[in-house]
Amino acid sequence: MSGLFPRPRLEVAPGAVHVPGWLGPDEQRRLVTACRGWAAGPVPMRRTRLPRGGVMSVRTVCLGWHWQPYRYTRTAGDVNGARVAEFPDWLAELGRRALVDAYQDPAAGDGWAPDTALINFYDAGARMGMHQDKDERSGAPVVSLTVGDACVFRFGNTENRNRPYTDLELASGDLFVFGGPSRFAYHGVPRILPGTGDPATGLASGRLNLTLRVTGLTDVPVSDRAGRG
Numbered sequence: 378m379s380g381l382f383p384r385p386r387l388e389v390a391p392g393a394v395h396v397p398g399w400l401g402p403d404e405q406r407r408l409v410t411a412c413r414g415w416a417a418g419p420v421p422m423r424r425t426r427l428p429r430g431g432v433m434s435v436r437t438v439c440l441g442w443h444w445q446p447y448r449y450t451r452t453a454g455d456v457n458g459a460r461v462a463e464f465p466d467w468l469a470e471l472g473r474r475a476l477v478d479a480y481q482d483p484a485a486g487d488g489w490a491p492d493t494a495l496i497n498f499y500d501a502g503a504r505m506g507m508h509q510d511k512d513e514r515s516g517a518p519v520v521s522l523t524v525g526d527a528c529v530f531r532f533g534n535t536e537n538r539n540r541p542y543t544d545l546e547l548a549s550g551d552l553f554v555f556g557g558p559s560r561f562a563y564h565g566v567p568r569i570l571p572g573t574g575d576p577a578t579g580l581a582s583g584r585l586n587l588t589l590r591v592t593g594l595t596d597v598p599v600s601d602r603a604g605r606g
Contacts, residue, residue: 392557399552515593518556
């Protein structure tokens with residue numbers, strides 16, 4: 378991630394936009410510090426167990442609502458029964474600014490009120506299979522932020538996990554937004570690129586990914602089987 382060559386904003390698909398280097402160094406450090414606090418509790422970061430017994434290779438902590446396959450709840454019954462940490466206003470403001478910049482529209486963030494964040498930590502061997510983010514009762518855009526090691530991010534179609542899809546590199550500070558026709562596209566992380574992050578962020582190794590979402594919930598859990606995020 379030398380930054381020798383500029384990486385332009387890219388519309389990967391209608392409604393899906395990659396903005397390289399969107400987060401500055403101070404914002405990245407702030408996110409790392411905040412994530413360390415959230416990872417400690419009240420519901421600690423954990424590897425999620427799937428219904429068929431498998432365990433995800435990423436470690437996850439949630440804000441606002443707790444995600445477990447395949448629903449949201451206010452308390453983490455699969456971890457320690459505690460209520461998850463609140464979703465902070467400053468993170469919502471960051472997300473609204475992300476939408477404005479990604480879509481290059483001053484009104485893009487109007488009315489967008491995220492109420493949950495899934496924070497995934499990828500070590501060098503972690504992966505995320507192709508999936509849709511559809512446990513929410515809202516079609517509002519998802520804002521995704523990367524800090525730390527870069528990854529290969531695979532963004533596909535809305536019909537299945539197969540081609541056509543696009544592989545791109547998400548590096549530390551990068552923003553990816555997907556909404557509109559691409560809101561329910563399959564996507565995943567086939568590999569991490571170890572050693573590509575900047576230790577100045579406060580993250581010596583690994584990748585942090587924060588996805589900010591609108592659940593559309595009013596304290597009623599969703600039980601529709603769907604994807605992970």
